[in-house]
Amino acid sequence: MALQSFIEVKPDSHFSIHNLPYGVFKPQPDSSPRPGVAIGDYVLDLSEIAKAGLFNGPILKDSDCFLQPNLNKLLALGKPAWKDARATLQRLLSSTEATLRDNANLRQKALVPMGKVEMILPIAIGDYTDFFSSMHHAKNCGTIFRGPQNPVPPNWFHLPIAYHGRASSIVISGTDIIRPRGQGPPSGNSPPPFGPSQKLDFELEMAAVVGPGNELGKPIDVNQAADHIFGVVLMNDWSARDIQAWEYVPLGPFLGKSFGTTISPWIVTLDALEPFACDAPKQDPQPLPYLAEKISKNYDISLEVQIKPAGQQDSCVVTRSNFKHLYWTLTQQLAHHTINGCNLRPGDLLGTGTISGPEPDSLGCLLELTWNGTKQLSLNGTTRKFLEDGDEVIFTGFCKGNGYCVGFGTCSGKILPSAP
Known part of the structure; x- marks a missing residue:
């Protein structure tokens, strides 16, 4: 079965479950910046997913990389951590996984309409x-x-x-x-x-x-x-x-x-x-x-x-x-x-x-x-x-x-x- 999300994603959307690109956003003008991934017309707040303990792989479970105002700490962790994060997010957003799909309270906190957020530079660029x-x-x-x-x-x-x-x-x-x-x-x-x-x-x-x-x-x-x-x-x-x-x-x-x-x-x-x-x-x-x-x-x-x-x-x-x-x-x-x-x-x-x-x-x-x-x-x-x-x-x-x-x-x- 092809990978599908429980979130409706239009076929021409740039942000399918096959993508899950990373960015940093503010859900409200006075909010602190936090990492997210794009899925359809929503941004998934990775700080909420982390606080819920859903990144439980060996590298990410003790990391605070998703509680940062940029992605640099995640970047420094390297490819094993990136693969772990991607696999976790694809599983949580898939149509067959109940953890996020059936948790109305977490969905309300973690899924923010893309039209309401302010996107900022996702990384601190040294050079x-x-x-x-x-x-x-x-x-x-x-x-x-x-x-x-x-x-x-x-x-x-x-x-x-x-x-x-x-x-x-x-x-x-x-x-x-x-x-x-x-x-x-x-x-x-x-x-x-x-x-x-x-x-x-x-x-x-x-x-x-x-x-x-x-x-x-x-x-x-x-x-x-x-x-x-x-x-x-x-x-x-x-x-x-x-x-x-x-x-x-x-x-x-x-x-x-x-x-x-x-x-x-x-x-x-x-x-x-x-x-x-x-x-x-x-x-x-x-x-x-x-x-x-x-x-x-x-x-x-x-x-x-x-x-x-x-x-x-x-x-x-x-x-x-x-x-x-x-x-x-x-x-x-x-x-x-x-x-x-x-x-x-x-x-x-x-x-x-x-x-x-x-x-x-x-x-x-x-x-x-x-x-x-x-x-x-x-x-x-x-x-x-x-x-x-x-x-x-x-x-x-x-x-x-x-x-x-x-x-x-x-x-x-x-x-x-x-x-x-």
């Missing part, structure tokens, strides 16, 4: 790294900025390139983004212009949430790296392309990126994604031994970007891409991050970089979709080259199973005018 792992994106960006002769630098095919981002400006979905100000490229002999960014962009990304880290000086083996990844979120790494273009040589992104990065509130675990694993693209040349995986896999996650133009009620789909297009896998990214001895910690975030596909409608940012503003993008009777004040950008992502979905919900943000 944030952003990779550059999509070959299609790398080729397009290289062609735009350097021409078609050698668009991708030789090192890109040998290692997952990345930069260290700004953890303090990572915000939860629904948070407004203030248009950044900064310097842009000068014209001729004029000084560089200063003011609000004129080339504000989105970047369609996902990000891995690190579980147990590693000691300083002790790299993580690429074939064990999956044990150090708790799950994945949607991520919009907003970009000010004009600020970025002027500053990024020679040290890379800085103010063009650090003004805001938005993540979705729900972390979908690797266990939930496992049924949708697929082969990663063939890598040529063969990566060095420390990046050579016994099994190299991505996940078949359909991704979509919509823009709701300022003053309009309806949004318009501008991108349909897929996580499976990534050239460098999550596990290669994590292993490479630690190969020099760098220590990762629970709650660290590793962004994939923009996920572009091979088709014109699968490009993951406006830089590519408008070819750096040389083309207009049509949106519900209006046009855009880059984002304008009042525009809202909405990401969604999901995997389609047999009669159910494993999804991420939405990752959204609206652009507000530059601060005076």
Whole structure:
């Protein structure tokens, strides 16, 4: 018999019993934050489940990880604890288990309508790294900025390139983004212009949430790296392309990126994604031994970007891409991050970089979709080259199973005018 919940879950809901993504929420504005999982149109309050003594496995029964204001303590416990929690929650929410289903008092306390809660950042993010792992994106960006002769630098095919981002400006979905100000490229002999960014962009990304880290000086083996990844979120790494273009040589992104990065509130675990694993693209040349995986896999996650133009009620789909297009896998990214001895910690975030596909409608940012503003993008009777004040950008992502979905919900943000 297929796994079913006693809670009614619509077939197109992102939050089936096969998913059970983790987040942190407040049931009331004055409530303390607590961990939860999404199931249908409800959030299951894990603090109530823990206080009822229903996490009784050997690792979790004496742990207070579900009584914390974030998920970091759960992340640190590692894969055995995650598997124990998932098995317990799937059993408690199944249609054949009476423990929660037939306990009206516990159901009333533990199941909160999703429309009534406030979602907050689910993890305390100590460090944030952003990779550059999509070959299609790398080729397009290289062609735009350097021409078609050698668009991708030789090192890109040998290692997952990345930069260290700004953890303090990572915000939860629904948070407004203030248009950044900064310097842009000068014209001729004029000084560089200063003011609000004129080339504000989105970047369609996902990000891995690190579980147990590693000691300083002790790299993580690429074939064990999956044990150090708790799950994945949607991520919009907003970009000010004009600020970025002027500053990024020679040290890379800085103010063009650090003004805001938005993540979705729900972390979908690797266990939930496992049924949708697929082969990663063939890598040529063969990566060095420390990046050579016994099994190299991505996940078949359909991704979509919509823009709701300022003053309009309806949004318009501008991108349909897929996580499976990534050239460098999550596990290669994590292993490479630690190969020099760098220590990762629970709650660290590793962004994939923009996920572009091979088709014109699968490009993951406006830089590519408008070819750096040389083309207009049509949106519900209006046009855009880059984002304008009042525009809202909405990401969604999901995997389609047999009669159910494993999804991420939405990752959204609206652009507000530059601060005076």
